[in-house]
Amino acid sequence: MPKLIDTKKKTLTVNLSLEEYTNLHYFQTLLENSAVTKSDLRGNITYVNRKFTEITGFSEDELLGQNHRILRHPDNDNDIFKDLWDTVRGGKIWRERLLNRNKDGSDFWAETTIIPLISTKKGELIEYIAIRQDITDFLKLKREIFAKQNRAREEKEISKAKDSFLILFTHELKTPLNAIISFTKYLIKHAGNLDNLPNNKALSLLERIEDAAHDMLSNVMQLLELSRLRANKLQYNISTFNSFQALQEVVEEQRNMANERGVEITCENLCELSKSANLYLLESDELRFKQIFRNILSNAIKYTKNRVHLSLFSDSTTWRLRIEDNGPGISKKEGVFDLFEKEKILTIK
Structure with a gap:
């Protein structure tokens, strides 16, 4: 140079x-x-x-x-x-x-x-x-953009979930509503001639109306529970209760629905009273415990062909409950706990 x-x-x-x-x-x-x-x-x-x-x-x-x-x-x-x-x-x-x-x-x-x-x-x-x-400000801006995109994606997913929930919730309400309407119409139709209606027939209709109303109430309560859960306001009442007895109570609750659908519930070490029932003491929320078991059992009853079998196995420290049915099963195992996940069932006539 x-x-x-x-x-x-x-x-x-x-x-x-x-x-x-x-x-x-x-x-x-x-x-x-x-x-x-x-x-x-x-x-x-x-x-x-x-x-x-x-x-x-x-x-x-x-x-x-x-x-x-x-x-x-x-x-x-x-x-x-x-x-x-x-x-x-x-x-x-x-x-x-x-x-x-x-x-x-x-x-x-x-x-x-x-x-x-x-x-x-x-x-x-x-x-x-x-x-x-x-690059501090650059990374801050990048994080803000990323967070904004995440919020938009979450809002979109929530909106989609709400739509799916409304469809599912409406469907779940339709069945008990139709039952209430049909049975009520029948009673109204025979209102002037109730004396000729067999007592067991009238009582059966009223019981089915009551069951349908309870189903509707259960659906509404699940909606409220979901809202509380999303708002982090779900409360738990912890107590010591007999889990064996709680399971038996839910089984008896679900027998009516099973009978209406022609489903047989069979039990192994559960449906009969057991001398060792006091060994099944559990410290938890009894309401939530029953709710979980009720949801699983009712799904089994809804989607089985004609049988649900309950088995209870235990040792000195733990117990395990198995719920089996002969329905179509779930092909997509990884999505079984996703919200609104439901197996598509093909019916051939």
Whole structure:
């Protein structure tokens, strides 16, 4: 590169090509807009520029002579710094996105480049220069955009779930409503001639109306429970109760629905009273316990062909309940606990 030396003024004039000048100007602009430090081979700070003090809140006097550990954030893994030192001591440039800690304790994210400077004469490391680009605001904006996208996606899923729930809920209400309407119409039709209607016939109709009303109430209660659960307002009443007896009570509740559908409920070590019933004491919420068992059993009754079998197995410390039916089963096992998940059943006539 051509050089002109003025011996009188002791100045050096360097003639640069346009490309060399452009590269030099770019590098100077980069340094002016970056947080730059220099450190000795032990990591002690020997130079900081103005941008670095503006970002970190430390003054130049507070930093010079200090080790770079003054900026280390506790959330960083030690492996990051091992990789850093292994790289720069090997004479290679190290680049990484690094979390730092400012003087006031706030976080400072930086795209960090550490360059090892090597003596051209001896070929030895003499110092390190670190160039940091502050990306804290960029990452904050990125997180806000990501959170906004997540909220939009969740709102869309909630809206879809609400639509699915309304369809399912309407369907579940339709069956008991139709039963109530049909049985009530029959009684109204024979209202003027009730004396000729067999007592057991009238009583049976009234009982079925009552059962249908209870089914509707159960559906409404499940809707309220779901609303409380989503609002984190669901309360639990913990008590000690006989789980064996609680299971028996639910079975007896569901027998009417089973009989109407022509489903036989058979039991093993459950439906009959047991001398060891007192061994099945459980500390939990009895209402929720029954609710879970009731939902599972009622599903088995609804979707079986004609049989539901309950088996209770126990030892000195635990017990296990198995509910089996001869329905079509569930092909999509991984989605069995998803909200509104329901197996599609093909009926061939």
